[in-house]
Amino acid sequence: MSQDDRSSLLARAAQLGSRYLEGVADRPAGATAPGKELRAALGGPLPEAGTEGLAVLEALDAAAVRGTCATQGPRYFGFVTGGSLPAATAADWLVSAWDQNGAVYALSPLVSVVEEITAGWLRDLLGLPASTSAGFVTGAQMANFTALAAARHQVLRNAGWDVEANGLPGAPAIDVLVSEESHYTISMALRLLGLGAATARRVPSDGQGRMRPAELARMLTGTAGPCIVCAQAGNVNTGAFDPIADIAAITRTRGAWLHVDGAFGLWARVSPALSGLVQGLETADSIATDGHKWLNVPYDSGIVLCAHPGAHRAAMTLAAAYIVADAAERDPHEFVPEESRRARAVPVYAALRTLGRDGLIALVERNCAQARRMAGNLARHPAVRILNEVVLNQVLVRFEAPGADADVLTRAVIAGVQAEGTCWLGGTTWHGMAAMRIAISNWSTTDEDIDRSAEAIIRVLEA
Ligand SMILES: Cc1ncc(COP(=O)(O)O)c(C=O)c1O
Numbered sequence: 001m002s003q004d005d006r007s008s009l010l011a012r013a014a015q016l017g018s019r020y021l022e023g024v025a026d027r028p029a030g031a032t033a034p035g036k037e038l039r040a041a042l043g044g045p046l047p048e049a050g051t052e053g054l055a056v057l058e059a060l061d062a063a064a065v066r067g068t069c070a071t072q073g074p075r076y077f078g079f080v081t082g083g084s085l086p087a088a089t090a091a092d093w094l095v096s097a098w099d100q101n102g103a104v105y106a107l108s109p110l111v112s113v114v115e116e117i118t119a120g121w122l123r124d125l126l127g128l129p130a131s132t133s134a135g136f137v138t139g140a141q142m143a144n145f146t147a148l149a150a151a152r153h154q155v156l157r158n159a160g161w162d163v164e165a166n167g168l169p170g171a172p173a174i175d176v177l178v179s180e181e182s183h184y185t186i187s188m189a190l191r192l193l194g195l196g197a198a199t200a201r202r203v204p205s206d207g208q209g210r211m212r213p214a215e216l217a218r219m220l221t222g223t224a225g226p227c228i229v230c231a232q233a234g235n236v237n238t239g240a241f242d243p244i245a246d247i248a249a250i251t252r253t254r255g256a257w258l259h260v261d262g263a264f265g266l267w268a269r270v271s272p273a274l275s276g277l278v279q280g281l282e283t284a285d286s287i288a289t290d291g292h293k294w295l296n297v298p299y300d301s302g303i304v305l306c307a308h309p310g311a312h313r314a315a316m317t318l319a320a321a322y323i324v325a326d327a328a329e330r331d332p333h334e335f336v337p338e339e340s341r342r343a344r345a346v347p348v349y350a351a352l353r354t355l356g357r358d359g360l361i362a363l364v365e366r367n368c369a370q371a372r373r374m375a376g377n378l379a380r381h382p383a384v385r386i387l388n389e390v391v392l393n394q395v396l397v398r399f400e401a402p403g404a405d406a407d408v409l410t411r412a413v414i415a416g417v418q419a420e421g422t423c424w425l426g427g428t429t430w431h432g433m434a435a436m437r438i439a440i441s442n443w444s445t446t447d448e449d450i451d452r453s454a455e456a457i458i459r460v461l462e463a
Contacts, residue, residue: 229256383409
């Protein structure tokens with residue numbers, strides 16, 4: 001392959017990517033090609049002879065229009081899916097072009113320094129102590145895992161046990177308490193850490209999914225020994241926040257480690273109007289969040305923050321003679337489970353630098369106002385019941401009409417909206433009731449997109 005071939009391939013990829021993005025707002029919000037069609041277009045036996053790179057790109061692009069979900073578009077409200085800011089996407093392309101291994105400073109001074117700068121900006125934005133350590137991982141799942149590994153290290157070390165050296169057999173038991181509404185990735189992290197998903201004690205929550213601090217205090221009364229408490233900033237269904245300041249006061253008295261999973265809700269902290277929801281965050285021992293949700297960084301991007309850099313590093317570091325460490329510089333691998341790794345902080349840096357503090361506040365506040373607008377538009381219809389207090393970017397909707405089974409009707413409306421294509425949203429079960437979940441976390445969503453989507457939902461309901 002010549003230099004020219006490489007340049008034309010990259011130029012074509014940029015063209016195809018741009019064309020894809022230009023059309024994304026006008027395409028059905030969900031994927032329209034079934035797997036069978038995609039397998040037929042792209043599959044078959046591995047070719048013996050190689051195929052031209054351009055032809056491979058064209059084939060992928062042709063399948064992408066119908067085979068991808070328009071998650072980059074302004075009316076994709078499924079799961080909690082951020083779009084990607086143009087500068088973050090472009091910076092991510094650079095990351096691929098550079099192909100840096102962001103494990104240690106010696107492998108890429110740039111990556112290490114960009115991580116350091118980005119970590120500083122995040123501490124500033126979130127109002128966290130300057131000593132807070134940061135790791136850039138694949139998502140909130142790995143951020144939760146890394147944070148809880150640091151927690152496991154510290155609470156066992158306090159009990160005189162070196163878990164990194166000796167593992168868990170014979171270790172003092174750790175009392176883990178999670179909200180009954182905690183995200184399942186907390187359970188997965190506990191499972192991977194050998195702490196068990198089912199052994200965690202589940203603290204009751206209120207009608208919005210917020211942990212009840214009084215219940216936590218009751219469950220901790222009279223207990224001693226290693227203890228970890230997991231709170232949540234932003235319930236995946238309702239957007240509700242556990243009262244972190246109250247929970248922190250209780251965990252401090254008990255000498256427990258407090259972890260906060262703020263996969264998307266954490267970003268409320270940047271807005272003066274919303275930061276009260278995340279009051280007390282600065283006292284947490286560890287925090288997990290995502291870049292690829294509300295910060296609108298492309299997949300995959302997660303961030304772990306830890307108030308105890310020593311514990312964070314101890315849980316993640318294992319020295320090897322050939323890994324050159326420069327004591328004066330920061331080695332990113334000391335804060336994450338991976339060794340060789342993509343330069344994940346670079347698109348986060350690009351997102352933060354292009355938005356600035358004001359831009360990020362505006363993005364978060366706009367999406368929250370749009371969630372209220374969506375709830376208001378839908379609630380005008382007599383068959384619509386909004387199940388949550390719309391405190392953030394999540395709207396939980398149920399459809400109830402005389403003579404209809406509300407679960408059946410709600411699931412039918414969700415399926416109908418997905419097929420209709422104006423917008424895409426998913427379903428859930430909330431307190432035993434089928435419900436539609438609407439999550440608004442895209443920089444390009446306009447109020448007009450909200451109104452158009454609400455009209456489409458009502459049209460499907462009435463049909
Ligand atoms: C509260 C919470 N925690 C963790 C996660 C997992 O995030 P990820 O899929 O980025 O690992 C999510 C995803 O929606 C979430 O809402």
